[in-house]
Amino acid sequence: MKTQTVSFTLNGESVTATVPQSWNLLRTLRDHFELTGAKEGCGEGECGACTVVVDGDAVNSCLYPVMEAEGKTIVTIEGLEKTDGGLHPIQDAFLNNNGVQCGYCTSGMIMSAKALLDKNPAPSEDDIRTSISGNICRCTGYVQIVESIDNASKMMK
Amino acid sequence: MIDYEYKKPESLDEVFALLKNCGSQAKLIAGGTDVLIDIKHRKIEPEVLISLRGLNDLQYIRKEDDYHIGAMTTHAMLEHSELVEKELTALQQGAAQVGCVQLRNVATIGGNVCNAAPSADSAAPLLALGARVVLQGPNDRREVEMADFFTGPSATTKKDDEVLVELIIPGDMEKYGSSYCKHSRRKALNLPIIGVAGAIKLNSDNTISDVKIGLTVVAPTPIRALPAEEFLVGKAFTDDVLTEAGKRAAEPDCCMPRDSLRCEGWYREEMVRVLIPRVLKQAAGNL
Ligand SMILES: Cc1cc2nc3c(=O)[nH]c(=O)nc-3n(C[C@H](O)[C@H](O)[C@H](O)COP(=O)(O)OP(=O)(O)OC[C@H]3O[C@@H](n4cnc5c(N)ncnc54)[C@H](O)[C@@H]3O)c2cc1C
Ligand code: FES
Ligand code: FES
Numbered sequence: 043m044k045t046q047t048v049s050f051t052l053n054g055e056s057v058t059a060t061v062p063q064s065w066n067l068l069r070t071l072r073d074h075f076e077l078t079g080a081k082e083g084c085g086e087g088e089c090g091a092c093t094v095v096v097d098g099d100a101v102n103s104c105l106y107p108v109m110e111a112e113g114k115t116i117v118t119i120e121g122l123e124k125t126d127g128g129l130h131p132i133q134d135a136f137l138n139n140n141g142v143q144c145g146y147c148t149s150g151m152i153m154s155a156k157a158l159l160d161k162n163p164a165p166s167e168d169d170i171r172t173s174i175s176g177n178i179c180r181c182t183g184y185v186q187i188v189e190s191i192d193n194a195s196k197m198m199k
Numbered sequence: 200m201i202d203y204e205y206k207k208p209e210s211l212d213e214v215f216a217l218l219k220n221c222g223s224q225a226k227l228i229a230g231g232t233d234v235l236i237d238i239k240h241r242k243i244e245p246e247v248l249i250s251l252r253g254l255n256d257l258q259y260i261r262k263e264d265d266y267h268i269g270a271m272t273t274h275a276m277l278e279h280s281e282l283v284e285k286e287l288t289a290l291q292q293g294a295a296q297v298g299c300v301q302l303r304n305v306a307t308i309g310g311n312v313c314n315a316a317p318s319a320d321s322a323a324p325l326l327a328l329g330a331r332v333v334l335q336g337p338n339d340r341r342e343v344e345m346a347d348f349f350t351g352p353s354a355t356t357k358k359d360d361e362v363l364v365e366l367i368i369p370g371d372m373e374k375y376g377s378s379y380c381k382h383s384r385r386k387a388l389n390l391p392i393i394g395v396a397g398a399i400k401l402n403s404d405n406t407i408s409d410v411k412i413g414l415t416v417v418a419p420t421p422i423r424a425l426p427a428e429e430f431l432v433g434k435a436f437t438d439d440v441l442t443e444a445g446k447r448a449a450e451p452d453c454c455m456p457r458d459s460l461r462c463e464g465w466y467r468e469e470m471v472r473v474l475i476p477r478v479l480k481q482a483a484g485n486l
Binding site for chain 1: 201202203204205207228231232235236239248250252275298299300301302304305386387388
């Protein structure tokens with residue numbers, strides 16, 4: 043198995059990893075960096091549980107070849123924590139608005155919301171629904187999730 | 200165990216050299232949203248993936264005499280382009296409905312076209328907008344009409360050593376209004392039951408000067424609805440005329456929809472009849 047070293051910025055820190063060339067970013071995050079916030083639901087772009095933010099855009103890390111991460115800036119749910127250990131406003135909003143049930147989809151939902159709010163601080167409900175249209179919540183708490191993101195956008199003003 | 204080498208060349212010449220060296224063991228990868236799924240399902244087992252993502256100069260949307268769209272342009276770039284929304288509306292609508300945000304951020308128009316799915320969301324818009332694909336080989340460059348590019352499900356006239364570098368849409372299309380309808384059950388993460396795109400140009404007396412209609416999932420490849428187009432040109436832009444065009448497009452000399460998991464053939468045929476008039480009215484509204 044041919045390995046290669048890739049370097050990128052992960053949650054604010056410069057990192058390198060020597061991994062098989064055929065690995066995807068999700069596997070690298072989970073198995074190499076032991077960041078298990080991003081989840082594998084389907085492994086084929088259908089569920090969004092693996093969503094992370096690459097250079098400002100939400101992507102499915104299960105379909106992102108790790109070799110494409112070279113030089114990129116990547117943020118995962120673990121990178122949202124504030125320096126004082128407190129939660130990010132989007133995380134707070136999910137907790138306060140019952141946006142979390144079993145929690146499996148939550149990190150993906152929050153990363154999709156983060157990519158949205160970084161680009162569009164005052165999204166409409168339609169914008170919010172579009173932003174999470176690639177994220178499936180098997181517990182189906184969509185209304186609370188949309189409310190959580192709306193609430194986060196207001197708290198972050 | 201899935202295993203392959205991953206190459207990321209920085210120029211087309213390097214791509215051609217790699218393709219030559221690796222031969223049939225190699226597979227090109229753009230956004231990877233089709234290729235990686237095919238690998239996962241063992242439909243293909245390449246030993247080398249050759250990434251086109253190092254070719255930053257294949258990512259652009261430009262209007263010169265014609266419209267030029269680089270093959271590596273993502274659906275998200277098309278979705279958010281004001282130029283595309285205003286002047287190539289059907290294509291913006293197609294791009295904006297591919298999969299979901301995460302996919303549109305990486306999936307490319309070149310990949311969508313080369314993958315040649317009968318349901319590809321950029322195909323009907325590109326057909327209606329009269330697009331040509333530009334194929335670059337190690338020694339030559341050629342242009343192929345979109346309508347001639349698709350030869351079957353997942354099959355195109357592209358040769359193994361060619362790279363799709365660009366799509367060209369005639370500059371004349373700025374005089375047309377266009378629209379795309381993706382008829383599907385859900386708004387996201389769903390392929391169309393059928394897709395209909397239309398581009399139309401009207402004369403000052405409200406007769407139809409020219410019209411192009413692209414259809415998907417009604418034949419083994421995306422197609423132009425030529426019988427309907429021929430019928431429409433020169434006619435008055437009225438409900439009766441549009442209804443007749445829908446009927447003609449649904450005839451077997453144009454469409455051959457089949458039964459599939461997503462729906463049965465008779466329903467697709469019915470929807471061709473219903474959606475062609477609707478899409479052409481929306482297209483005219485975008486003039
Ligand atoms: C969950 C999910 C949902 C989806 N939903 C939709 C949808 O709603 N509508 C839709 O149309 N599609 C959909 N797709 C399919 C896919 O996302 C699109 O077809 C996409 O545009 C493919 O582009 P890509 O850049 O990812 O292509 P890749 O997967 O990288 O490549 C696709 C094919 O084209 C070849 N190729 C790519 N670029 C070039 C080039 N420049 N020159 C020569 N060959 C090339 C590759 O070798 C490969 O055979 C979906 C896919 C997934 C996984
Ligand atoms: S695990 Fe990546 S989209 Fe489901
Ligand atoms: S909270 Fe259970 S999957 Fe969304």
